[in-house]
Amino acid sequence: MEGNRRLEVLERQLCGAQLAEAPELIDDAALSAICPKQLQALLVHDNPELRSAVFEFLKDDIFKPNHYLSLMEFRELTLQRLQRFVAADFGGRGFDVRDYMNDPRRFMAGLECLSFCDYSMAIKAGVHFTLCGGTICKLGTAKHHNALLPKLNTLELPGCFGMTELGHGSNVMGIETTAVYDAPRGEFVITTPSNEASKYWIGGSGQHGKICAVFAQLTVGGVWQGPHVFMVRIRDDSGRLMPGVRIKDHGPKMGLNGVDNGQIWFDSVRVPRDAMLDRYASVDAAGTYSSPIPTVSARFGTMVGGLTTGRILIGQGAVTACMIATTIALRYASQRPQFGDKLIGDYLTHQRRLLPGLATTYALQLGMKQLKVAAFDAAKPDAKLVHVLSSGLKAAATWNRVEVLQQCRECCGGMGFLAANKIGPMKTDMDVDVTFEGDNTVMMQQVARALLDDPATARLNAPGSWDRVALAGTPHVSAGQLHSLLQAHERSLLCQLRDAMASASSGKGGKGAAAAAAAFEENLDLVVQLGWAHVDARCMGYMLDEARAAPGGAAAGVSVLAQLYGATRIEARLARYLQVGLLNGADAAALRLAVNKACRQLGSGGPAAPALKLCDAFGIPEHLLAAPIAKNWREMGQTL
Ligand SMILES: Cc1cc2nc3c(=O)[nH]c(=O)nc-3n(C[C@H](O)[C@H](O)[C@H](O)COP(=O)(O)OP(=O)(O)OC[C@H]3O[C@@H](n4cnc5c(N)ncnc54)[C@H](O)[C@@H]3O)c2cc1C
Structure with a gap:
């Protein structure tokens, strides 16, 4: 009897793939x-x-795209664009670092607008204002603010940010550049001890930069104190390299060629005691080091933890790029017939x-x-x-951008390949955003680590089997069903990882924290999935909160897209939902039909x-x- 019932269930599940009817995700009235x-x-x-003022300012001819420039001409144009930006008054107050x-x-809003126009300009501005200026703001004190910020505001001192080294990218704590305090002379001596310690990828250093926020391992009185930041002049006022500074221009890159990246070596470069952002x-004149933060790692964590603005901007x-590319591709799709009168936007595949x-662009916004x-x-x-959201959203938004821009480019056919239509240049210029300001894989690990370190994780129950929705x-x-599926998916990953780490650290021959860390590494694939799952569930939650609080016409748009977002995030990770039993084969088939139907409702109808x-x-x-299209x-x- 029991066996028959199990067979029946199995049969229903297998046949479900054919029999399922399309459940409704989106209500026509909401549309x-x-x-x-x-x-x-x-x-x-x-x-x-x-x-509005920045968008108006960007109407000037100097901001019109020009795809015929040589590398050096494009860099020069990017510099000139930035000079215009710092000179503009934007209705009275200008842009102030x-x-x-x-x-x-306000700081974010001003810089955000630049990425609507050109990514090289946005990144050159971001390196100067956010990475260099922001570091001075957050890690410096009044003497640094007063001496440097007015010169950054006018671009008199183009700034760089020197964190990465040839040998040390994602592992910033591992940098090797040294800063040794010379008490008799009241100076720090900045040195590049090996080629791997040369500062690498430093934006703005190839040609224009005059000052750099240099991360270096500090030693005072023979005692190592960990990474600190020093403001080091790399070129003089007329643009000549400072004594002891050597720079190699990186030259052409696969994109973002308006930015002059470079490699820097410091050969016993002396800077005054005030150069340290304190x-x-x-360090006092006598050479006594002091800090309210007792350990090297906590100090470094506090310093870099204050610099999230750059990551948020990336x-x-x-997200902005996805808005632009999706708008271009959907507008084109709504006008372009192929195979008779049928608009390309009416094809289900499109x-x-x-x-x-x-939907994902809305969720991430x-x-x-x-x-x-x-x-x-x-x-x-x-x-x-802030740490969890900035790391997770940076990774999710930039990985999503890669996918969205590629789809938009393909959906526009040959037209997507034409530089004038904007999607192609955005793709190549922005490809690096998955790497800089924190490599995405490493960022998702940060999210998972924070979730696993949360004491609440230890109390989460892991059922023997997950309740099917x-x-x-x-x-x-319903939105509630989709949201609870996303949350259960996140919980299933969290519990699996927590249990793997706990049993590694307490098991036979386990070595506590070291064994837990090894188990984390053994499961890095799930770790990254957990980071994604957290972002997916959070964004869905934010959409539902917004839909509840917004006026009708906005609530309708957000709730419609929340439905599609939730459903397609689940679809993208279907294997895991099936594996843990949150869905079965029939649910998967129904989900596919529901998404198809929702896509038809949203995308059909031409203009x-x-x-x-x-x-x-x-x-x-x-x-x-x-974009002409x-x-x-x-x-x-x-x-056009
Ligand atoms: C165009 C451009 C501009 C830049 N501008 C600046 C700048 O102005 N200033 C500055 O300081 N830096 C800058 N950077 C450097 C940038 O921040 C680094 O490239 C980034 O931190 C990654 O370091 P990496 O290139 O050494 O890669 P790596 O850290 O070596 O990573 C290489 C690969 O290994 C993987 N990986 C690394 N560690 C792990 C791990 N623990 N677990 C799993 N996988 C791992 C990564 O996911 C990645 O796929 C820039 C880079 C570029 C490309």
Whole structure:
């Protein structure tokens, strides 16, 4: 009897793949209620006047794309663009690096707008203002602020950020450059002890940089104190290299060629005692080192923990790129027929390739919004939350960008390959965002580590089997079902990793923390999946919160996309859901049909497709869309 029932269940599950009917994800009434204006207010939520002023400023001819320039001409143009930016007054206050401390949202908003125009300009500005200027702001004290920030504001002192070395990228603690205090002369001596210790990839150092925030291992009175930051002049006012400084220009890269990256060696370069950024540690004239933070690792963690703005900007830039590329590709799809009258946007494959990316772009934009609230608005920011969100969202946003831009490029066919249509140059210029400001694989490990270190993890129960959330046979899949699936998926990974580490550390021959760390490494594939799972569940939660609080026309748009987002994130990781029993074969089949149906609802209808309204809500100014196929492809080569 029991055997028969099991056979029946098995049969139902196997046949379910054919029999499932499409449950509804999206309600048609919600689609017609979408209001782009209300949605835009929800998505872009701070400094509207500054944003409009920067967008207006970017109408100048100097910001028009020019794909015919040589490497050196492009670098020169990028520098000139930045000079224009620092000279602009943007309705009265201009752009001020001190806003990194005083008004971080304004600081972010000003720089965010540049990535709508050109990534080289955005990154050259980011290196100068955020990495160099922000480091001075956060790790320096009044003497550094007063002496350096006014010169950064005018670009009199183009700044660089010297953290990475040839031999030490992701492992920043391992850098080898040394700074030894010479008490009789009251100076630090900065040295590159080996070629592997040369500063590598340093943005702005190849040609234009004059000052660099150099990370070096500090020794005072023979005692090693760990990495600290020193402001070192690398070129004099007329642009000649300083004594003891050697720089090799990296030359052409696969993209981002408006930025002059370079490699730097320091040969016993002497800098005054004041060159050390001393907010968290200082050395007095007699050579006494002091810091309120007792250990090297805690001190370094505090120093780099204060520098998350750059990481947030990179994540936001990736979301912006997805907005631009998706808008271009969907607009083109809504006008371009192929095989008779059928618009390419009406093919299911097209909808399947573009619309999950649109939903993810919304999810990540709302995730970035919450990250900014956590990082900049709280009276006392929750450092752990900021760390988890900034690491996870940076990785998710940039990996998502890789996928979205590739799909958009392919969906535009040959037109996607034309530089004038913007997607291609964005793809090559931005490819590095998965690597810099924290390599994505390493970032996802940081997320997982923080989750596993949380004492609440130890109390999570891991059931023998996970409760299935039945999608097959229901007429409608609710947001609650999707969200609880995403959360259960995250919990399943968390429990599996926690148990693997716990049994390694307590098992026979286990060696406590070292054995747990080895188990973590043994399961790095799951570790990265956990990072993703956390971001997916959090973003879905943020979307649902926004939908509950927003006015009707915005709530409709967010909840429609939350449905597609949740469903497609689950679909992308289906193997795990099936493996742990959160879904069965019939649910998987039903999910596929539900996603197909939702994509049809959003993407069909040519220029009237609801997806286009959702793109309008990004509020991208027409002059910054700058792709002829986003306007009227039939006029290519004539008026466009
Ligand atoms: C265009 C560009 C501009 C840059 N600008 C600057 C700048 O201005 N200033 C600056 O200081 N730096 C800069 N960088 C450096 C950048 O931050 C580093 O490239 C980055 O930190 C990665 O280091 P890496 O290149 O040595 O790669 P590695 O750390 O060697 O990583 C190589 C590969 O190994 C993997 N890996 C590494 N460690 C682990 C691990 N623990 N577990 C699993 N996998 C691992 C990574 O995922 C990656 O795929 C720039 C880089 C580029 C490309």
